[in-house]
Amino acid sequence: MIKTDVLIIGGGPAGVISAITARKNYPSTKITLVRNKKVGVIPCGIPYIFYRLKSVDQDILPDEPLKKNEINLIIDEAKEIDFSSKKVVLKEEEIFYDKLILATGSKPSLLPIPGIEKEGVWLIKKDLDYLKKLKEAVMSSKDIVIIGGGFIGVEIAEDLSFFQNLNIAIVERSSHCLGGSFDEEFAKEIEKKLFSKGVKIFTNATVKEIKGEKKVEAVVLEDGKEIKADLVIVSVGARPDVDLAKKAGIRIGDYGGIWVDEYMRTSVPDVFAVGDCAETRDFFTGRHIPIMLASTATHEARIAGTNVYEMKILKKNKGTLASFCTFVGDRIFGVTGLTEKRALEGKFDFVVGESTCPDHHPASLPDTQKLKLKLIFSKASGRLLGAQLMGSQRCAEMVNLLGVLIQEEMTIYDLDFLQISTHPLITPAPTIYPVIVAAQQALSKIKR
Amino acid sequence: MIKTDVLIIGGGPAGVISAITARKNYPSTKITLVRNKKVGVIPCGIPYIFYRLKSVDQDILPDEPLKKNEINLIIDEAKEIDFSSKKVVLKEEEIFYDKLILATGSKPSLLPIPGIEKEGVWLIKKDLDYLKKLKEAVMSSKDIVIIGGGFIGVEIAEDLSFFQNLNIAIVERSSHCLGGSFDEEFAKEIEKKLFSKGVKIFTNATVKEIKGEKKVEAVVLEDGKEIKADLVIVSVGARPDVDLAKKAGIRIGDYGGIWVDEYMRTSVPDVFAVGDCAETRDFFTGRHIPIMLASTATHEARIAGTNVYEMKILKKNKGTLASFCTFVGDRIFGVTGLTEKRALEGKFDFVVGESTCPDHHPASLPDTQKLKLKLIFSKASGRLLGAQLMGSQRCAEMVNLLGVLIQEEMTIYDLDFLQISTHPLITPAPTIYPVIVAAQQALSKIKR
Numbered sequence A, B: 001m002i003k004t005d006v007l008i009i010g011g012g013p014a015g016v017i018s019a020i021t022a023r024k025n026y027p028s029t030k031i032t033l034v035r036n037k038k039v040g041v042i043p044c045g046i047p048y049i050f051y052r053l054k055s056v057d058q059d060i061l062p063d064e065p066l067k068k069n070e071i072n073l074i075i076d077e078a079k080e081i082d083f084s085s086k087k088v089v090l091k092e093e094e095i096f097y098d099k100l101i102l103a104t105g106s107k108p109s110l111l112p113i114p115g116i117e118k119e120g121v122w123l124i125k126k127d128l129d130y131l132k133k134l135k136e137a138v139m140s141s142k143d144i145v146i147i148g149g150g151f152i153g154v155e156i157a158e159d160l161s162f163f164q165n166l167n168i169a170i171v172e173r174s175s176h177c178l179g180g181s182f183d184e185e186f187a188k189e190i191e192k193k194l195f196s197k198g199v200k201i202f203t204n205a206t207v208k209e210i211k212g213e214k215k216v217e218a219v220v221l222e223d224g225k226e227i228k229a230d231l232v233i234v235s236v237g238a239r240p241d242v243d244l245a246k247k248a249g250i251r252i253g254d255y256g257g258i259w260v261d262e263y264m265r266t267s268v269p270d271v272f273a274v275g276d277c278a279e280t281r282d283f284f285t286g287r288h289i290p291i292m293l294a295s296t297a298t299h300e301a302r303i304a305g306t307n308v309y310e311m312k313i314l315k316k317n318k319g320t321l322a323s324f325c326t327f328v329g330d331r332i333f334g335v336t337g338l339t340e341k342r343a344l345e346g347k348f349d350f351v352v353g354e355s356t357c358p359d360h361h362p363a364s365l366p367d368t369q370k371l372k373l374k375l376i377f378s379k380a381s382g383r384l385l386g387a388q389l390m391g392s393q394r395c396a397e398m399v400n401l402l403g404v405l406i407q408e409e410m411t412i413y414d415l416d417f418l419q420i421s422t423h424p425l426i427t428p429a430p431t432i433y434p435v436i437v438a439a440q441q442a443l444s445k446i447k448r
Helices: A013-025 A043-048 A064-068 A128-139 A151-160 A184-196 A243-248 A294-307 A340-345 A398-407 A434-447 B013-025 B043-048 B064-068 B128-139 B151-160 B184-196 B243-248 B294-307 B340-345 B398-407 B434-447
Strands: A006-009 A031-035 A071-075 A078-082 A087-090 A094-096 A099-102 A106-108 A121-123 A143-147 A167-171 A200-202 A207-211 A218-221 A226-228 A231-234 A238-240 A271-273 A324-328 A331-337 A350-358 A370-378 A384-391 B006-009 B031-035 B071-075 B078-082 B087-090 B094-096 B099-102 B106-108 B121-123 B143-147 B167-171 B200-202 B207-211 B218-221 B226-228 B231-234 B238-240 B271-273 B324-328 B331-337 B350-358 B370-378 B384-391
Touching: A006 A013, A013 A031, A013 A064, A013 A071, A013 A099, A013 A294, A043 A151, A064 A071, A078 A243, A128 A231, A143 A151, A143 A226, A151 A167, A151 A184, A151 A324, A167 A218, A167 A226, A184 A200, A184 A324, A184 A331, A184 A370, A184 A384, A271 A294, A331 A398, A340 A350, A340 A370, A340 A384, A350 A434, A370 A434, A384 A398, A398 A434, A398 B398, B006 B013, B013 B031, B013 B064, B013 B071, B013 B099, B013 B294, B043 B151, B064 B071, B078 B243, B128 B231, B143 B151, B143 B226, B151 B167, B151 B184, B151 B324, B167 B218, B167 B226, B184 B200, B184 B324, B184 B331, B184 B370, B184 B384, B271 B294, B331 B398, B340 B350, B340 B370, B340 B384, B350 B434, B370 B434, B384 B398, B398 B434
Parallel strands: A006 A031, A006 A099, A031 A071, A099 A271, A121 A231, A143 A167, A143 A231, A167 A200, B006 B031, B006 B099, B031 B071, B099 B271, B121 B231, B143 B167, B143 B231, B167 B200
Antiparallel strands: A078 A087, A087 A094, A106 A238, A207 A218, A218 A226, A324 A331, A331 A384, A350 A370, A370 A384, B078 B087, B087 B094, B106 B238, B207 B218, B218 B226, B324 B331, B331 B384, B350 B370, B370 B384
């Protein structure tokens, strides 16, 4: 029998940051983290284990931060929770807690299609040994079909496209890859980039069957098309892993995640939930949305770790901006807050401003690339609701800049009037800085 | 005799953006811009006319934006202003104005040293023909000495260092190149980068004499050291060009620039001043500081252009953050707000937080570079006062992110709690995002 002050179940980014934040805020407490795998994996790095990372081991989530912060690490599996005695039962032992933080993560979603059980069909699991076997299998394959054009599917396709000997295809149910995250004009650019790297893309396409004697041979679409495949990766999203919580009777939310309040507290006293296993709220509507991002997870973890003993009223969850960026064929694509599509669906009264400019100045400098920015503002209040951009690595942190503009509830009038720093080799020109230009363009539509 | 509603004197970024902003805000007015040169030059691009830009013509400030915005462009020189009749006298004609915006810019500072008049000694002038001759002269030189290690001097040295046949030396009066903009640890890194590119640096060094029969042969320092030179570039700063304003009796401020209020109005009714010719105030102290940056100039121009007919009370100058970034030897260096040195000098009660991390994650990815961030917070209020960073192009826009955090008066508590977007190939890890880590480090010092 072990006794601890703070107990964290789960060793992904959400669990680790919960533990470290609790340590920073409550230095004298005993903090214990239970992980069900010997070695943790960096989730965001998984798409890059094939080409860019020389081995899967390079994607291991290091344990040093836990040691440095004096977090007890236990490798074991949590089987059940007894709230009355404040106890978590592991396979091997029992732990009594004062405060409990659930960070049990997510599981890959499955597709109910014939043939999914065949040899050669893989999921994306946060499991080192599984990923090593997947990498080996990929290395001896020729025709790879990725089912699901969300960000995992797209990123894996992009990384694999560096191998000249591989044929890669993405099958996506909706009308565009990453169409859930970006507006059409950006999603189309992503597809163009993938296409130019030799990736075949089938959109508006549903899989009917995975064909093959024992081992996979082809993916058959609803329209009868057959795509040759000796390896299939299914990346159709993930669902919260709430087995433990459900069994214990914790309240589950609309999207199947653990229900939490603004301080990441669950329906049970002294029990918090963070990361993929917890429900996430939208920044603007306050409604639950199915978002699973490491950045959101660590944000939630910082809230839980801070508030675990004392409520810090400034540190509460205002809802996620679902800020997200990715890299496809020499371009980054970023989004924060609402897209035009989501603004329409949500019945927001909005106006759009756009800007396209060279990413440094003068444009005659070598290696000039185009930066494309789209801003969405509330028409009545002028508040910035969302932003999407496409550009070179030079504008990578612009996504975070835009995210702050939204978090700070800044308006079109503030943006028109931002103090910025520019440099010929590094940024767009001060005369046409895109955030300002896009705001002005939107402003002219409001005035009209 | 010409009559105009808005008259702008000066065709640099400050003048152009004043004109365009006035057009956006007051669509039906007649706007006229007077420029004393046939062709304008992009000031920030000048250091790169040697190597990166294939010809000086590539650094021309385009006139299209003026045409597009229906701004009348007159190439002429303003000789005097008559406020009583609201008239500017040019060489060739006279213009009556309703509102006048002065954007007369700056002139390079001179050094009162023997030999400065010799052939082979050059200044950095915003003059296309002069710059073409300078480029030609550089191309036939071998030993180049740059007097002044401010950003122009450093950037020219960096661009020239790509020519293998050139010997380049910087002579800097203070203890570090760019020591006025950055704290010592960052200035040292800049010097290291220059050094690794073959640039010789003499700091704490004053020039005694420029030696040579007629043409320059060497730069002699106070300590007797002689640096061989067949070309010398003097880049020891600039001073506001206020000849016209002074003659007309407009109030001049502490640093020799035109005095302006928060709406960029001068001491004379209906006359505004923006850019290098106008005094700039510090964001924190409100005091005048000698800052001349195109980004600041365009910011001021947007204020003047907006308020020229009607006061928009939200659009006033809160003072400059002096945000600045540069690129030296594969690294960007950025600063916004106060440095530690300036915070000390200004008697601010502050605390410092630092973070060094890989600029993407996992660090085992190819092309990983180190990002170094330093944040300065007010101890009592927790407000962010300043930030400095060093890193790859990937973190370029982080300077602007940090600038917004200061502009929005955000505190250490807000930063500890920022929503960010991360991606393995593009940004540091969400678990150790440097803005959050540096804030937490500073916070731990406050708590202690």
